[in-house]
Amino acid sequence: MAVARTRSVALVGVKGRSVEVEADVGNGLAGIHLIGLPDTALSEARERVRSAMVNSHYPWPDARITVSLFPASLPKRGSQFDLAIAIAILGAAGVVPADRVAEPFFLGELGLDGRLRPVRGVLPSVLGAAEHGDVTVVIPAANSAEAALVPDVKVAPFADLRQLVEWLRRGDDPPELYIHDIPEPQPSTIQPTVDLSDVAGQPVARRALEICAAGGHNIWMLGPPGTGKTLLAERLPTLLPDLELDHALEVTAIHSVAGILPASSPMLSRPPFVSPHHTATAAAIVGGGSTAIRPGAVSLAHRGVLFMDEAPEFPRHILDSLRQPLETGRVTVSRSSGSVTFPARFMLVLAANPCPCAQPQDQGENCQCSPTMRRRYLARLSGPLLDRIDMKVTVARTSRRELMADRQFVxxxxxxxxxxxxxxxxxxxxxxxxxxxxxxxxPSAALHADYRPSEAAMKCMTTALDAGTLSARGLDRVLRVAWTLTDLAGKSHPEYAETSTALALWLGVNT
Incomplete structure (x- = not known):
């Protein structure tokens, strides 16, 4: 009886957990048995591994093979364990030295001909392996650029199983071994196809968008069709700076787990922009899935912008599901298989028409909606959700003369x-x-301790609190916007002008 051990990584959300893969080749009825809570894709690894070994001209043991994935209580999903299982079996069968396969981490899916196919989630998997110190991670060659983003990790890329096995037999350095520091994300050189100068006639909304970008705030735009709400939202990312290094790694890891990381860009340096359709399900917005839990739109928009056009058309329970991530910057998805927490700190941009028919009431057009219908339509945006929106801007239709006059200020x-x-x-x-x-x-505690404005500057907010037009949560939102206005003005502390402007923006009074 022979036993060999190696290591792989299981993804739990966007975190990598080390998994020990043991293979036992012993006496008994010939066959292979996987234990350790494998899912369907992992259970099918038996056939992929067997075909890959045979077609790579290595003998398949004519014995009872037991493969154990430890810890057994941790659910394992996906095909990234194929390579580790194959190497453990080869080590137990004596094809490769068992001591050579004990320390490295192996990630990759096997093709029937022995090729190593790329897998999703390589960046967070390698980050999880890096927590064990100076390690070597063997990955498919197609994932090498993404894996090389992690510092102090030896990344060994291979194209097929035979190339990998021959390296393990020889014991020399792998081909094109990557050992280097994290590359700094380069400033984006791609020119955006949209520009804020495309939007004319909405100076207040453009100013609100600048404030939103400067402080990372949420915004709600209300107005009839054709006034530029969608144009403004799509141009918000062009105002944002490039992602810092740690934020770029966070965003890249999330997109890698979701399987939507561009092959030409191993690290995302620009804030993401996500705009789900109003027919999207709750799982598509906050994350979920029947088997593997995947990040939703709120996590894909992490460190970027989540734009919900025609917001009242979204089901109310989906809109209210945004309240937790808006408050905490993360979202927890619970299923029968367990709970997963994804990061979800984004800027929320809501756009809405004033009523279902969307006809303006001030330019001679007859609105077909009764006051009750208009109230019920906008009531889909609940009070607790709007309480978490920093700025509310009314976007009205403009005349030709106003459009022409505003172009010189764009x-x-x-x-x-x-x-x-x-x-x-x-x-x-x-x-x-x-x-x-x-x-x-x-946070609120710091706002009222280290960053509290003077009493003179706070007067407008205390008056609104006394009148009941401003909530305690709304007060915190107003204070944060006031500090952003202070930074844009180049001042050291908010004054009455900044706090009153911030309060007007929170109340929805265009200034």
């Missing part, structure tokens, strides 16, 4: 983005030494 995205970057740098300097990067991340 600025390109590049100009506005420079002011946004300067404001973010001021905020980062003020928040140095803390875990927060933007004003939207400052």
């Amino acid at each position: 600025e390109p995205s590049k100009t506005v983005a420079q002011r946004v970057l300067a404001a973010r740098e001021r905020a980062a300097k003020r928040l140095a030494g803390t875990a927060w990067r933007t004003n939207a991340e400052i």
Whole structure:
């Protein structure tokens, strides 16, 4: 009887958990048995591994083969365990030295001809392996660029099983061994196809978008069709700076797990923009799945923008499911197989028409909706959700004369983005030494302790609190926007002008 051990990685959400793969080749009825909570895709590894070994000209043991995946209580899903299972069997059969396969991590799906096929989630898997110190991770060659983003890890890319086995037999260095630090995400050189200068006649909305980008705030735009709500939302990413290194790794890991990471870009350097359709399910928005739990739109928009066009058309329970991630910056998905927590810190942009028929009431067009219908339509956006929106802007239709007059004041995205970057740098300097990067991340306790404005500046907010038009949560939102206005103005502390403007934006009073 011979036993060989090696290691692989199981993904739990966007975290990699080490899995020990043991293979026992002993006496008994010939066959292969997988134990350790494998799913259907993993159970099918028996046939893939057998065909890959035979077609790579290695003997298949004519014995009872037992493969154990430890810890047995951890569910294992996917085909990324194929390579580790094959190597463990080859080690137990004496084809490769058992001591050579004990330390490395093996990730990859096997083709029937022995080729190593790429798998999703390589970046978080390698990050999980890196927690065990100085390790070597063997991966398919197609995943090498993504895996090489992790520092202090020896990444060994191979194209097929035979090439890998011969290396294990020889004991020399693998081909094209990657040992280097994380590459800095390069500033985006791709010119955006949209620009803020495309939107004319909405100076208040453009200013609100700049504030939103500078502080990482949420915004709700209300207005009839054709006023530029969607145009404005699509241009918000052009105002945002490139992702910092740790944020870029977070975003890349999420997209890698979801299987939508572009092959030409192993690291995402730009904030993502996600715009789900109003027919999307709750699982598509917050994450879920019947077998493997996948990240939803709120996680795919992490460190970027989640745009929900025609927001009242979304089911109310889906809109209310946004309340938790808006408050905590993460979302927990619970299923019978367990619970998974995904990061979900995004800027929410809502757009809505004033009523179902969407006809304006101020330019001679007759709205077909009764006051009750309009109230019921907008009531789909619940009070607790709107309480978490930092700015509410009314986007009205403009005349030809207003459009022509506003064109001389329209600025390109590049100009506005420079002011946004300067404001973010001021905020980062003020928040140095803390875990927060933007004003939207400052918790309530710190807002009322270290970052509380003067009593004179707070007067408008205390009056609104006394009148009942401002909630305690709304007060925190107003304070965060006031600090962003302060950073954009280049001041050291919010004054009455900033706090009153922030309050007007929260109440939905265009200024």
